[in-house]
Amino acid sequence: xxxxxxRGRLLTFNHAPHSMTDxxxxxxxxxxxxxxxxGKIIATGDFETVKAQxxxxxIEIDHRPHLILPGFIDTHIHFxxxxxxxxxxxxxxxxxxDYTFLEEQRFADADHATRFAxxxxxxxxxxxxxxxxxxxSVHKTSADAFFAESLKRNMRMVAGKVxxxxxxxxxxxxxxxxxxxxxxxxxxxxxxxxRNHVAITPRFAITSSPEQLEMAQTLAREHPDLxxxxxxxxxxxxxxxxxxxxxxxxxxxxxxxxxxxxGPKSLFGxxxxxxxxxxxALSESGSVAVFCPTSNLFxxxxxxxxxxxxxxxxxxxxxxATDIGGGTSYSMLRTLDEAxxxxxxxxxxxxxxxxxxxxxxxxxxxxxxENHIGTLDVGTDADLVVLNMAATxxxxxxxxxxxxxxxxxxxxxxMGDDRAVAQTYVAGNAVKVSSETGTAK
Ligand code: GUN
Ligand code: ZN
Numbered sequence: 416x417x418x419x420x421x422r423g424r425l426l427t428f429n430h431a432p433h434s435m436t437d438x439x440x441x442x443x444x445x446x447x448x449x450x451x452x453x454g455k456i457i458a459t460g461d462f463e464t465v466k467a468q469x470x471x472x473x474i475e476i477d478h479r480p481h482l483i484l485p486g487f488i489d490t491h492i493h494f495x496x497x498x499x500x501x502x503x504x505x506x507x508x509x510x511x512x513d514y515t516f517l518e519e520q521r522f523a524d525a526d527h528a529t530r531f532a533x534x535x536x537x538x539x540x541x542x543x544x545x546x547x548x549x550x551x552s553v554h555k556t557s558a559d560a561f562f563a564e565s566l567k568r569n570m571r572m573v574a575g576k577v578x579x580x581x582x583x584x585x586x587x588x589x590x591x592x593x594x595x596x597x598x599x600x601x602x603x604x605x606x607x608x609x610r611n612h613v614a615i616t617p618r619f620a621i622t623s624s625p626e627q628l629e630m631a632q633t634l635a636r637e638h639p640d641l642x643x644x645x646x647x648x649x650x651x652x653x654x655x656x657x658x659x660x661x662x663x664x665x666x667x668x669x670x671x672x673x674x675x676x677x678g679p680k681s682l683f684g685x686x687x688x689x690x691x692x693x694x695x696a697l698s699e700s701g702s703v704a705v706f707c708p709t710s711n712l713f714x715x716x717x718x719x720x721x722x723x724x725x726x727x728x729x730x731x732x733x734x735x736a737t738d739i740g741g742g743t744s745y746s747m748l749r750t751l752d753e754a755x756x757x758x759x760x761x762x763x764x765x766x767x768x769x770x771x772x773x774x775x776x777x778x779x780x781x782x783x784x785e786n787h788i789g790t791l792d793v794g795t796d797a798d799l800v801v802l803n804m805a806a807t808x809x810x811x812x813x814x815x816x817x818x819x820x821x822x823x824x825x826x827x828x829x830m831g832d833d834r835a836v837a838q839t840y841v842a843g844n845a846v847k848v849s850s851e852t853g854t855a856k
Contacts, residue, residue: 418452419843420469422462423478423801425449426820427485427791428776432768435821440768442791443820449483451797454569454842459791476845478801481837482823484771485789486545486798487747488778489737491644491684491705494535494561494574495522495552496740507650507714510741520586522552528560536564540846542745543800543836546779546788548573548644548682548736550616553587555597562605562613569609569842571788571796573642575616576601580627591626598634602641610787610796610842614642614682620657620670628674635675642680642782645671647704648693649685650716668693677702680783684738685710686724686731687717698729703781707738708753714741721754722763734781735773747774748831755828767824797843802827806835 425447432440448465450458450473458465493499499518504510522528539547551557551574558576565572578594579587589597598615606613615638617623617631635643648654648667657667664670668689671677679701686697686704697704706719724731736742737750744750751770758765779789787796804823805811810830817823827835839847 416452418450418457418470418473420466420473420475421449421451421478421483421799421801422475423447423449423481423483425459425483425791426771428768428772431772431777432766435766435768437768440772446479447483449791449799451840451843454797456791456793456795456797458793478837482802482804482827483791484800484802485775485779485791486800486839486841487543487774488782488789489539489544489547489747490682490703490734490778490781491550491707491736492547492739492742493550495519495528495531495550495557497531497534497538499740500743502740504714506652507716507741508652508656510714515740516583516587519552520584522557522560523554523586525556525560528552528554528557529564532560532564535561536568536570537848538745540839540841541836541848542747542833543802543839544745544747545798545800545839545841546571546573546782546784548614548642548782550574550618550644551576553577553579553589555601558601559604562601562608562611565611566605566609568846569844571610571612571784571798573612573614573644573782575614575642575644577616577618578627578631579618579622581624582622591624591630594627595630595634602638606641612642614644616643617645617676619646619653620661620667621653625661628670628676631676632674635678640680642682643676643678644682645676645684647671647683647686648688649711650714651688654688666690666693668696672696672700682734682781684736685716685719687711687719694724694727694731695729697731698727701732703732703734705734705736705781706754707736707742708757709743709750710738710741712753712757713743718757718761720761721758721765722761732781734778744832746832748828748835751828767821767828770828771824797840799840800836801838801840802831802835803837804831804835806831806837810835
């Protein structure tokens, strides 16, 4: 077994920080060592102590003075929307109709899907993201291309073939039976292969007939361990259209509840305009509300009530995500910077420890994958990000006056992007692709 020993400053979380000064929420090692082998973390701690445990022949990499954290996790992203980013639209439904539903048709083509799978994973790792929960297109080809690339790179990924059988161009529609059959085949072909996880993925209630949501329910019953992902309560016109299509539902959330799609492995993108009843239903079922700040601002969808959802008597589990291509950056640093501003506009605070908790352990818990990813705990996957707070001239100037770990994290979040990612490790291997040349560093 080849073993690698990293040296740098280590940061990992134990639990969500109760406040900016909650030093029990994280572990920080100022001269840390992290030993990895066979894709796992073997030992962590003070550098000299860990070095003493390293077998002869261990490769040593010195990342000082940078910070080493668990790799970032993105809980909602669309694989076929890399060329949709930055599309000029007034709102969600116009954006879907005018751009997204055209672009996604190209993923019926296996060569196209394969080419973009390469680009997709290059972008994720360039930005320090090592796990994502992704939507493919309606075509099985897109899921095949996605999972083949993920397997090749040995990444821990959650993804699903989108199910959509109405209110979209014909080339982007399946049928309840095809959606079921193709999802079954994707599960058989990819779930549990390498670190791949298949998610049941009805796009949203507007594009799924009641018959299709029934099929999604059947899939969920047959595969209770699988993730389920969809969109919920993103935009007022979307909500009105949805309720007209499901006139017997109490509200938008009730549609998914009726088909048994709520639960601890269910991820609901957006959840901006929820009623108290809907938030209670998410809370009681253990469902996750996914905050996509750059997308919500870009499409003018609204301000996600992160703190309200976390603080209410029946708290709702939350996660954070880029939502490429409604979202505008692959970077979880940029994403949490926008999250911070969304909270500022609501008179709320998001402290830097809270932000970095969400990008790592918080999102791992949202995916119920905290035993594998999201920490630097021994025995978990060696998926890591190495961050440089002085990555650009402007950041280096600000870094001169940084005195505390909280200030460093806040600088990284406020000014950082892929340039602040000095290296990304997937299963113990350095994988960051340089921004300039497109070749491995
Ligand atoms: N609702 C249904 N599909 C989508 C999508 O692709 N992006 C966003 N932001 N919302 C959606
Ligand atoms: Zn989305």
